[in-house]
Structures are given as C-alpha cells and as structure tokens.
Amino acid sequence: MTYHPKSDFMAVMMERGFLADCTDYQGLDDALVKGVVPGYIGFDATAKSLHVGSLIQIMMLRWMQKTGHKPITLMGGGTTKVGDPSFRADERPLLTPAQIDDNIAGIKKVFSAYIRYDDSPSGALMLNNAEWLDDLNYLEFLRDIGRHFSVNRMLGFESVKSRLDREQSLSFLEFNYMILQAYDFLELNRRYGCLVQFGGSDQWGNIVNGIDLTRRVIDQQIFGLTSPLLTTSDGKKMGKSASGAVWLNPDMLSPYEFWQFWRNTTDADVGRFLKLYTELPLDECDRLGALAGSEINNAKVVLANEVTTLLHGADAAKAAETTAREVFEKGGAGDDLPTLELSPADVGDGMSIVQLLVKSGLAGTGKEAKRLIKENGAKVNDAALSDAGMMVTADDLTSPMKLSAGKKRHALVKLS
Numbered sequence: 030m031t032y033h034p035k036s037d038f039m040a041v042m043m044e045r046g047f048l049a050d051c052t053d054y055q056g057l058d059d060a061l062v063k064g065v066v067p068g069y070i071g072f073d074a075t076a077k078s079l080h081v082g083s084l085i086q087i088m089m090l091r092w093m094q095k096t097g098h099k100p101i102t103l104m105g106g107g108t109t110k111v112g113d114p115s116f117r118a119d120e121r122p123l124l125t126p127a128q129i130d131d132n133i134a135g136i137k138k139v140f141s142a143y144i145r146y147d148d149s150p151s152g153a154l155m156l157n158n159a160e161w162l163d164d165l166n167y168l169e170f171l172r173d174i175g176r177h178f179s180v181n182r183m184l185g186f187e188s189v190k191s192r193l194d195r196e197q198s199l200s201f202l203e204f205n206y207m208i209l210q211a212y213d214f215l216e217l218n219r220r221y222g223c224l225v226q227f228g229g230s231d232q233w234g235n236i237v238n239g240i241d242l243t244r245r246v247i248d249q250q251i252f253g254l255t256s257p258l259l260t261t262s263d264g265k266k267m268g269k270s271a272s273g274a275v276w277l278n279p280d281m282l283s284p285y286e287f288w289q290f291w292r293n294t295t296d297a298d299v300g301r302f303l304k305l306y307t308e309l310p311l312d313e314c315d316r317l318g319a320l321a322g323s324e325i326n327n328a329k330v331v332l333a334n335e336v337t338t339l340l341h342g343a344d345a346a347k348a349a350e351t352t353a354r355e356v357f358e359k360g361g362a363g364d365d366l367p368t369l370e371l372s373p374a375d376v377g378d379g380m381s382i383v384q385l386l387v388k389s390g391l392a393g394t395g396k397e398a399k400r401l402i403k404e405n406g407a408k409v410n411d412a413a414l415s416d417a418g419m420m421v422t423a424d425d426l427t428s429p430m431k432l433s434a435g436k437k438r439h440a441l442v443k444l445s
Contacts, residue, residue: 036061077135078278107162214239288349
C-alpha cells in the first residue's frame with residue numbers, strides 16, 4: 030500500500046523500514062497529528078535480558094518519544110506466567126514469581142538508555158501487567174471478557190494453526206495467552222489512554238484481538254502497527270550469533286562483543302541496519318550502505334559505533350573500536366576483550382586448552398572446541414593451535430593468554 034503520512038512518526042516508520050503493517054494507516058496518522066499518542070510494547074520476562082531481536086521494537090518506542098509521543102514499556106509480570114505460544118514448537122518452561130521478578134529487574138536496565146522516563150507529556154511509563162492480571166477473578170473474567178472471543182476464530186490464527194498443523198500440543202494455559210494480551214491493551218486504554226500497540230509481525234493476531242476487544246467492551250478505537258520479523262541477508266534470525274544470543278545487558282554480553290556483532294554485519298545488510306538501529310540521516314545511511322570493497326568495512330565500524338553508543342555510551346563504543354584495532358591491525362591483546370579470570374586453584378595441576386575455549390565462550394562444547402582446533406581455527410597468543418591435548422598451567426598464565434576462534438572472536442585468560 031502507498032500511503033503518504035502527515036505525522037513525523039509515521040514518516041520515520043515508513044522511510045526507515047520499521048513498518049510491516051498497520052490496522053488503520055489513516056486513523057493512526059490522524060491521531061498522531063492531533064496530539065500526544067501513548068503507545069506500548071509488551072515484553073515478557075523469560076530471561077534476565079532482552080536480546081538484539083527486541084532492539085527494533087525498542088527503537089520504535091525511541092522514535093515515538095523523539096517525535097513527541099508517549100512510549101509505554103509493559104513488563105509481562107502476569108503474562109510470563111502463561112507464556113506466549115506464538116510460532117513456538119513447544120511450551121515455554123514455567124517460571125516462578127521470584128524468577129520473573131528477577132528477570133524484570135534485569136530487563137528494565139536497558140530501557141533507560143533509549144527512552145526518557147519522567148512526568149512530561151512525552152515521558153515514558155514503565156508498567157507491569159501483573160498489576161491487573163494477578164488479581165483477576167476467573168469467573169468474572171470468563172463472563173466479562175471471555176465471551177467476546179470465538180474459539181473458531183482463535184484456532185484460525187496462524188500462530189496457533191501452525192502449531193496444531195504440526196500436531197504439536199497446545200495447552201489450555203497457552204491458549205489463554207492471546208486473551209490476556211488483548212486484555213492488556215483494553216486495560217492500558219482504560220487507565221492511560223493508550224491508542225496503539227507495536228509488535229513484530231508475528232504478533233498481528235494478538236494485536237487485532239486487543240483492538241477488537243476494546244471496541245466491543247468500551248467502544249474505543251485503537252490501533253496496531255507491526256514491524257517486519259528481521260532476518261539477515263543470509264537468512265539467519267536477527268539476534269543470534271555463532272556463540273549464541275546477542276544480549277543487550279552488559280553483564281550478559283560485554284560491550285566489546287556487542288560492538289563486534291555489528292562490525293561483523295554482512296555487507297548487504299549495512300544500509301538497512303543503519304536505518305533501523307541508528308539515528309543517522311537517511312541519505313548518510315544510503316551513502317554508507319552503498320560503499321563497496323574494503324570501504325564497506327568503514328561503514329560497518331560506523332554502524333557498530335552508533336549502535337553501541339546508544340546502548341552502552343560513547344566511551345564503551347570508543348574502547349571497543351580501539352580494542353578491535355589493536356587485535357586485528359596490530360596483533361595485540363586488547364584491554365577490552367572478554368576476559369576469563371581463573372584462580373590458581375581453578376587451574377590446579379593444569380587445565381586443557383579445550384576446557385579454556387569452552388569456559389571463555391569461544392566454543393559451545395568440548396566437541397566444538399576440538400573441531401575448531403582440528404580445522405586450524407584456534408590460536409593461542411596469535412599462534413596456530415594444533416594440539417587438542419595441550420594443558421595450560423598457572424605458570425603459563427603469569428601474563429594474560431589470548432585465545433582466538435577464527436579471525437573475529439577473541440578472549441583473554443588470566444589469573445585473578
């Protein structure tokens with residue numbers, strides 16, 4: 030659909046590639062022009078940190094605030110107790126209330142890097158749906174809310190249908206999730222005048238449910254806007270790297286490793302990622318994304334610096350770039366590399382190099398580490414490693430040892 034937006038926010042969404050679909054382009058655009066619009070995204074607390082896959086949603090909220098509107102970050106303290114079944118092959122493991130609270134505390138840390146929380150008209154709100162879900166009366170909820178949902182229609186949603194088509198079990202607990210998410214939207218509209226829900230395109234069915242429920246119960250018009258589900262140009266899911274999830278919290282992934290993830294972006298993705306994950310002007314994103322040959326590496330450094338600065342600050346981005354230059358251009362160890370600290374007792378009479386590769390995060394398993402060594406992909410202090418039986422003693426660690434897996438992943442091992 031070709032739509033020419035009047036509001037700054039919708040223009041940004043369309044020009045920078047955030048927009049997959051919208052329930053009512055004209056209606057939402059008109060509301061955004063009239064005044065401050067509150068909009069929300071829900072984040073379930075299934076881990077202690079969000080990962081890069083959530084960053085597109087966080088950037089949408091950031092742009093919302095930058096264009097004068099009010100972001101709401103909704104923590105799923107209630108819905109995490111159920112678990113979103115959307116496009117999953119199996120049921121999520123159930124977490125205890127204490128685990129959920131612990132995860133929420135970890136997730137909250139990242140938002141203040143992107144969004145301003147204060148009492149101004151566009152100041153963001155941090156909410157938790159446990160506030161209205163925990164004390165629901167089941168019979169009243171079934172009577173007042175459940176009656177508005179058709180099971181036939183719910184079974185037709187792609188997120189549910191794909192699970193059932195594969196003959197994989199969908200518990201009644203999970204089946205309730207979409208009703209609870211719809212109820213969140215209703216409650217946010219009632220309590221805070223929230224007019225729009227954002228989410229990935231896999232959330233379309235859940236968002237439409239909330240819009241329909243709110244219209245039926247309180248006769249209010251609200252809107253949904255989805256972003257594309259991002260994959261890299263080589264088909265990989267955004268947010269995953271060779272060594273696992275790319276977490277946003279620095280205690281789960283160092284700023285250097287975060288910077289390195291972006292520096293390793295595939296050439297074909299650079300222009301698109303600059304538009305989505307930085308605030309550089311569009312013409313600059315296009316110019317950098319069009320660079321060819323070795324020059325595209327300069328664009329990748331710009332991308333890594335800009336994204337890391339937003340999350341971890343300019344000092345962390347600069348330190349990461351300095352470390353990368355030391356490691357790659359000068360063959361140095363680099364002070365900011367991920368570091369594994371071991372006590373003499375940990376090392377004992379000796380620790381195998383295979384164990385060190387696993388403990389430092391450069392290999393997921395001992396089998397993977399041995400294969401890395403066999404394929405000449407591992408180095409110790411920049412020298413090729415060929416002996417998988419090599420033992421490292423405390424004497425070998427009197428100065429830090431640099432381990433490498435391939436050309437781009439490095440770690441230090443030192444005695445504490």
